[in-house]
Amino acid sequence: MSTEHGHDHHPRPDSELALRARALEALLAEKGLVATDAIDAVVELYERDVGPQNGARVVAHAWTDPAYRERLLADGAKAIAELGFVGAQGDNLVAVANTPSVHNVVVCTLCSCYPWPVLGLPPTWYKSPPYRARVVAEPRAVLGEFGLELPDEVEIRVWDSSAEVRYLVVPMRPAGTDGLTEEALRALVTRDCMIGTAVPQTGSR
Protein backbone atom coordinates (compact mmCIF):
# COMPACT_ATOMS: atom_id res chain seq x y z
CA MET A 1 0.00 0.00 0.00
CA SER A 2 1.16 3.52 -0.55
CA THR A 3 2.43 5.54 2.36
CA GLU A 4 -0.54 7.89 2.19
CA HIS A 5 -2.43 5.41 4.37
CA GLY A 6 0.07 5.65 7.23
CA HIS A 7 -1.02 7.30 10.46
CA ASP A 8 1.74 6.21 12.81
CA HIS A 9 3.40 9.56 13.28
CA HIS A 10 2.28 12.57 15.21
CA PRO A 11 3.00 16.25 15.05
CA ARG A 12 5.61 17.53 17.43
CA PRO A 13 4.10 17.88 20.89
CA ASP A 14 5.10 21.50 21.34
CA SER A 15 3.66 24.19 19.18
CA GLU A 16 6.98 25.64 18.07
CA LEU A 17 5.90 25.43 14.45
CA ALA A 18 2.46 26.86 15.23
CA LEU A 19 4.15 29.85 16.85
CA ARG A 20 6.43 30.24 13.87
CA ALA A 21 3.50 30.12 11.45
CA ARG A 22 1.67 32.75 13.49
CA ALA A 23 4.77 34.97 13.57
CA LEU A 24 5.21 34.72 9.82
CA GLU A 25 1.53 35.46 9.24
CA ALA A 26 1.78 38.56 11.47
CA LEU A 27 4.86 39.71 9.59
CA LEU A 28 3.17 39.23 6.21
CA ALA A 29 0.10 41.10 7.43
CA GLU A 30 2.30 43.97 8.66
CA LYS A 31 3.96 44.17 5.23
CA GLY A 32 0.56 44.18 3.58
CA LEU A 33 1.36 40.95 1.75
CA VAL A 34 -1.30 38.71 3.24
CA ALA A 35 -4.63 39.33 4.92
CA THR A 36 -5.86 36.79 7.46
CA ASP A 37 -9.24 36.40 5.82
CA ALA A 38 -7.56 35.65 2.49
CA ILE A 39 -5.76 32.73 4.13
CA ASP A 40 -9.02 31.53 5.67
CA ALA A 41 -10.63 31.63 2.23
CA VAL A 42 -7.88 29.52 0.66
CA VAL A 43 -8.03 26.88 3.38
CA GLU A 44 -11.82 26.66 3.14
CA LEU A 45 -11.74 26.52 -0.64
CA TYR A 46 -9.18 23.73 -0.75
CA GLU A 47 -10.86 21.66 1.93
CA ARG A 48 -14.04 21.68 -0.16
CA ASP A 49 -12.39 21.56 -3.58
CA VAL A 50 -12.33 17.83 -4.16
CA GLY A 51 -15.70 16.17 -4.50
CA PRO A 52 -17.93 14.20 -6.80
CA GLN A 53 -18.84 17.41 -8.62
CA ASN A 54 -15.48 17.10 -10.41
CA GLY A 55 -16.41 13.65 -11.69
CA ALA A 56 -19.85 14.89 -12.68
CA ARG A 57 -18.23 17.54 -14.85
CA VAL A 58 -16.11 14.86 -16.51
CA VAL A 59 -19.08 12.59 -17.21
CA ALA A 60 -21.40 15.34 -18.44
CA HIS A 61 -18.66 16.59 -20.73
CA ALA A 62 -18.17 13.05 -22.09
CA TRP A 63 -21.93 12.82 -22.71
CA THR A 64 -21.98 15.98 -24.79
CA ASP A 65 -18.62 15.76 -26.56
CA PRO A 66 -17.97 12.42 -28.32
CA ALA A 67 -14.33 13.28 -28.99
CA TYR A 68 -13.78 13.97 -25.30
CA ARG A 69 -15.48 10.68 -24.42
CA GLU A 70 -13.02 8.85 -26.67
CA ARG A 71 -10.07 10.58 -25.05
CA LEU A 72 -11.47 9.81 -21.60
CA LEU A 73 -11.83 6.11 -22.32
CA ALA A 74 -8.40 5.97 -23.95
CA ASP A 75 -6.47 7.79 -21.18
CA GLY A 76 -8.52 8.75 -18.15
CA ALA A 77 -5.78 10.61 -16.26
CA LYS A 78 -4.93 12.75 -19.27
CA ALA A 79 -8.57 13.50 -20.04
CA ILE A 80 -9.45 14.60 -16.49
CA ALA A 81 -6.32 16.77 -16.48
CA GLU A 82 -7.80 18.61 -19.48
CA LEU A 83 -10.53 19.80 -17.13
CA GLY A 84 -8.04 20.71 -14.42
CA PHE A 85 -8.30 17.61 -12.22
CA VAL A 86 -4.98 16.06 -11.38
CA GLY A 87 -4.18 13.24 -8.98
CA ALA A 88 -1.06 12.43 -7.07
CA GLN A 89 1.92 11.28 -9.07
CA GLY A 90 1.62 7.69 -10.19
CA ASP A 91 -2.15 7.59 -10.03
CA ASN A 92 -3.57 6.08 -13.14
CA LEU A 93 -7.23 6.74 -13.74
CA VAL A 94 -9.13 4.37 -15.98
CA ALA A 95 -12.62 5.34 -17.13
CA VAL A 96 -14.95 2.42 -17.86
CA ALA A 97 -18.16 3.06 -19.77
CA ASN A 98 -21.50 1.41 -19.14
CA THR A 99 -23.34 0.15 -22.22
CA PRO A 100 -26.74 -1.49 -22.72
CA SER A 101 -25.02 -4.87 -22.23
CA VAL A 102 -22.29 -4.09 -19.66
CA HIS A 103 -22.53 -2.46 -16.26
CA ASN A 104 -19.37 -1.53 -14.37
CA VAL A 105 -18.90 -1.27 -10.62
CA VAL A 106 -15.79 -0.28 -8.65
CA VAL A 107 -14.37 -1.66 -5.43
CA CYS A 108 -11.07 -1.72 -3.59
CA THR A 109 -10.85 -5.18 -2.09
CA LEU A 110 -7.59 -4.42 -0.25
CA CYS A 111 -8.47 -1.14 1.43
CA SER A 112 -10.22 1.95 0.14
CA CYS A 113 -8.37 3.16 -2.96
CA TYR A 114 -10.63 5.61 -4.72
CA PRO A 115 -10.42 8.08 -7.62
CA TRP A 116 -10.37 11.08 -5.28
CA PRO A 117 -9.41 13.77 -7.84
CA VAL A 118 -12.82 13.26 -9.44
CA LEU A 119 -14.96 11.80 -6.64
CA GLY A 120 -13.63 13.35 -3.44
CA LEU A 121 -13.75 11.17 -0.35
CA PRO A 122 -15.11 7.64 -0.41
CA PRO A 123 -18.40 6.91 1.35
CA THR A 124 -18.25 4.78 4.47
CA TRP A 125 -19.85 1.78 2.82
CA TYR A 126 -17.16 1.77 0.13
CA LYS A 127 -14.60 1.13 2.87
CA SER A 128 -16.68 -1.49 4.69
CA PRO A 129 -15.47 -5.12 4.62
CA PRO A 130 -18.92 -6.49 3.57
CA TYR A 131 -19.05 -4.31 0.43
CA ARG A 132 -15.45 -5.06 -0.46
CA ALA A 133 -15.93 -8.81 -0.16
CA ARG A 134 -19.47 -9.23 -1.41
CA VAL A 135 -19.48 -7.00 -4.49
CA VAL A 136 -16.89 -9.33 -6.02
CA ALA A 137 -18.62 -12.57 -5.03
CA GLU A 138 -22.22 -11.56 -5.71
CA PRO A 139 -22.34 -8.21 -7.50
CA ARG A 140 -25.92 -8.57 -8.71
CA ALA A 141 -27.21 -9.12 -5.19
CA VAL A 142 -25.18 -6.21 -3.78
CA LEU A 143 -26.37 -3.83 -6.51
CA GLY A 144 -29.92 -4.99 -5.79
CA GLU A 145 -29.45 -3.92 -2.18
CA PHE A 146 -28.47 -0.47 -3.49
CA GLY A 147 -31.79 -0.46 -5.35
CA LEU A 148 -30.22 -1.14 -8.71
CA GLU A 149 -31.93 -4.08 -10.44
CA LEU A 150 -30.16 -4.97 -13.67
CA PRO A 151 -31.65 -7.28 -16.29
CA ASP A 152 -30.08 -10.75 -16.26
CA GLU A 153 -28.61 -10.26 -19.73
CA VAL A 154 -26.52 -7.29 -18.56
CA GLU A 155 -22.99 -8.39 -17.72
CA ILE A 156 -21.61 -6.90 -14.50
CA ARG A 157 -17.89 -6.11 -14.49
CA VAL A 158 -16.25 -5.49 -11.12
CA TRP A 159 -13.08 -3.37 -11.15
CA ASP A 160 -10.69 -3.77 -8.24
CA SER A 161 -8.81 -0.55 -7.51
CA SER A 162 -5.26 -0.34 -6.28
CA ALA A 163 -2.81 2.38 -5.32
CA GLU A 164 -1.70 2.43 -8.96
CA VAL A 165 -4.96 2.13 -10.88
CA ARG A 166 -8.28 3.72 -9.94
CA TYR A 167 -11.51 3.47 -11.86
CA LEU A 168 -14.27 5.89 -12.78
CA VAL A 169 -17.55 4.54 -14.13
CA VAL A 170 -19.01 6.54 -17.01
CA PRO A 171 -22.75 5.86 -16.78
CA MET A 172 -25.06 5.90 -19.78
CA ARG A 173 -26.76 9.19 -20.51
CA PRO A 174 -30.42 8.74 -19.56
CA ALA A 175 -33.03 8.78 -22.31
CA GLY A 176 -35.03 11.96 -22.67
CA THR A 177 -32.18 14.31 -21.75
CA ASP A 178 -31.42 15.56 -25.25
CA GLY A 179 -32.63 19.04 -24.45
CA LEU A 180 -30.50 19.44 -21.31
CA THR A 181 -27.42 21.63 -21.17
CA GLU A 182 -24.11 20.17 -20.02
CA GLU A 183 -24.54 22.03 -16.76
CA ALA A 184 -27.98 20.53 -16.17
CA LEU A 185 -26.65 17.07 -17.03
CA ARG A 186 -24.01 17.36 -14.29
CA ALA A 187 -26.74 17.38 -11.69
CA LEU A 188 -27.84 13.90 -12.80
CA VAL A 189 -24.41 12.37 -12.23
CA THR A 190 -24.19 11.35 -8.60
CA ARG A 191 -21.23 9.89 -6.78
CA ASP A 192 -22.82 6.42 -6.71
CA CYS A 193 -23.37 6.53 -10.48
CA MET A 194 -19.62 6.92 -10.91
CA ILE A 195 -18.86 4.07 -8.50
CA GLY A 196 -21.43 1.96 -10.32
CA THR A 197 -23.90 1.31 -7.50
CA ALA A 198 -26.53 3.53 -9.15
CA VAL A 199 -27.51 4.85 -12.55
CA PRO A 200 -28.52 8.43 -13.35
CA GLN A 201 -32.18 9.22 -12.73
CA THR A 202 -34.16 11.84 -14.57
CA GLY A 203 -37.10 11.97 -12.20
CA SER A 204 -39.63 11.27 -14.94
CA ARG A 205 -39.52 7.60 -15.80
Place this chain on the structure above:
Amino acid sequence: MSAGARPRLGEVDAALAGRTALPRDNGELIFEEPWQGRALGMGVVVLERTGASWEEFRRHLVTAIRQRPPEPGESAASAYYAAWLDAVEALLTERGLLP
Protein backbone atom coordinates in the same frame (compact mmCIF):
# COMPACT_ATOMS: atom_id res chain seq x y z
CA MET B 1 0.06 32.11 -13.40
CA SER B 2 -0.83 35.75 -13.07
CA ALA B 3 -1.12 37.64 -9.81
CA GLY B 4 -4.58 37.50 -8.31
CA ALA B 5 -5.66 34.25 -9.93
CA ARG B 6 -6.44 31.69 -7.26
CA PRO B 7 -5.52 28.26 -8.56
CA ARG B 8 -7.81 25.31 -8.12
CA LEU B 9 -6.48 22.65 -5.79
CA GLY B 10 -5.94 20.43 -8.82
CA GLU B 11 -3.62 23.02 -10.31
CA VAL B 12 -1.63 23.13 -7.08
CA ASP B 13 -1.42 19.34 -7.17
CA ALA B 14 -0.19 19.49 -10.75
CA ALA B 15 2.40 22.16 -9.91
CA LEU B 16 3.73 20.26 -6.90
CA ALA B 17 3.48 16.69 -8.20
CA GLY B 18 6.29 14.39 -7.11
CA ARG B 19 8.41 14.86 -4.03
CA THR B 20 6.86 18.24 -3.23
CA ALA B 21 3.26 16.87 -3.39
CA LEU B 22 0.77 17.93 -0.72
CA PRO B 23 0.40 15.28 2.01
CA ARG B 24 -2.87 13.39 1.68
CA ASP B 25 -4.68 10.44 3.14
CA ASN B 26 -6.67 8.73 0.41
CA GLY B 27 -7.28 12.06 -1.25
CA GLU B 28 -8.04 14.17 1.78
CA LEU B 29 -5.55 16.92 2.53
CA ILE B 30 -3.84 16.22 5.83
CA PHE B 31 -3.87 19.10 8.30
CA GLU B 32 -2.97 17.66 11.69
CA GLU B 33 -2.90 21.09 13.28
CA PRO B 34 -4.41 24.37 12.12
CA TRP B 35 -1.01 25.96 11.47
CA GLN B 36 -0.43 23.51 8.63
CA GLY B 37 -3.49 24.83 6.82
CA ARG B 38 -2.31 28.39 7.56
CA ALA B 39 1.07 27.56 6.00
CA LEU B 40 -0.64 26.31 2.83
CA GLY B 41 -2.89 29.37 2.70
CA MET B 42 0.02 31.76 3.22
CA GLY B 43 1.91 30.21 0.33
CA VAL B 44 -1.04 30.48 -2.03
CA VAL B 45 -1.83 34.08 -1.08
CA VAL B 46 1.83 35.14 -1.27
CA LEU B 47 2.03 33.78 -4.81
CA GLU B 48 -1.16 35.63 -5.71
CA ARG B 49 0.09 38.88 -4.28
CA THR B 50 3.61 38.71 -5.69
CA GLY B 51 2.78 37.13 -9.02
CA ALA B 52 5.48 34.52 -8.35
CA SER B 53 4.98 31.27 -10.25
CA TRP B 54 4.44 27.84 -8.76
CA GLU B 55 7.68 26.79 -10.47
CA GLU B 56 9.49 29.44 -8.48
CA PHE B 57 7.80 28.37 -5.24
CA ARG B 58 8.48 24.71 -5.98
CA ARG B 59 12.18 25.44 -6.37
CA HIS B 60 12.28 26.96 -2.88
CA LEU B 61 10.18 24.10 -1.52
CA VAL B 62 12.54 21.46 -2.93
CA THR B 63 15.46 23.18 -1.18
CA ALA B 64 13.53 23.58 2.07
CA ILE B 65 12.47 19.92 2.13
CA ARG B 66 16.04 18.83 1.51
CA GLN B 67 17.35 21.05 4.29
CA ARG B 68 14.69 20.02 6.79
CA PRO B 69 14.17 16.27 6.97
CA PRO B 70 11.54 15.12 9.52
CA GLU B 71 12.87 15.07 13.06
CA PRO B 72 12.69 11.74 14.93
CA GLY B 73 9.02 11.06 15.64
CA GLU B 74 7.82 14.03 13.59
CA SER B 75 4.99 13.36 11.15
CA ALA B 76 5.48 13.80 7.42
CA ALA B 77 2.81 16.53 7.31
CA SER B 78 4.50 18.51 10.07
CA ALA B 79 7.87 18.38 8.34
CA TYR B 80 6.29 19.18 4.99
CA TYR B 81 4.42 22.28 6.11
CA ALA B 82 7.44 23.44 8.13
CA ALA B 83 9.25 23.39 4.78
CA TRP B 84 6.40 25.48 3.32
CA LEU B 85 7.08 28.18 5.92
CA ASP B 86 10.77 28.08 4.97
CA ALA B 87 9.93 28.25 1.28
CA VAL B 88 7.57 31.22 1.70
CA GLU B 89 10.27 33.08 3.63
CA ALA B 90 12.95 32.19 1.10
CA LEU B 91 10.82 33.36 -1.82
CA LEU B 92 10.03 36.68 -0.15
CA THR B 93 13.64 37.18 0.88
CA GLU B 94 14.88 36.50 -2.65
CA ARG B 95 12.42 39.06 -3.97
CA GLY B 96 13.55 41.61 -1.40
CA LEU B 97 10.19 41.69 0.36
CA LEU B 98 11.55 40.33 3.64
CA PRO B 99 14.94 41.13 5.16
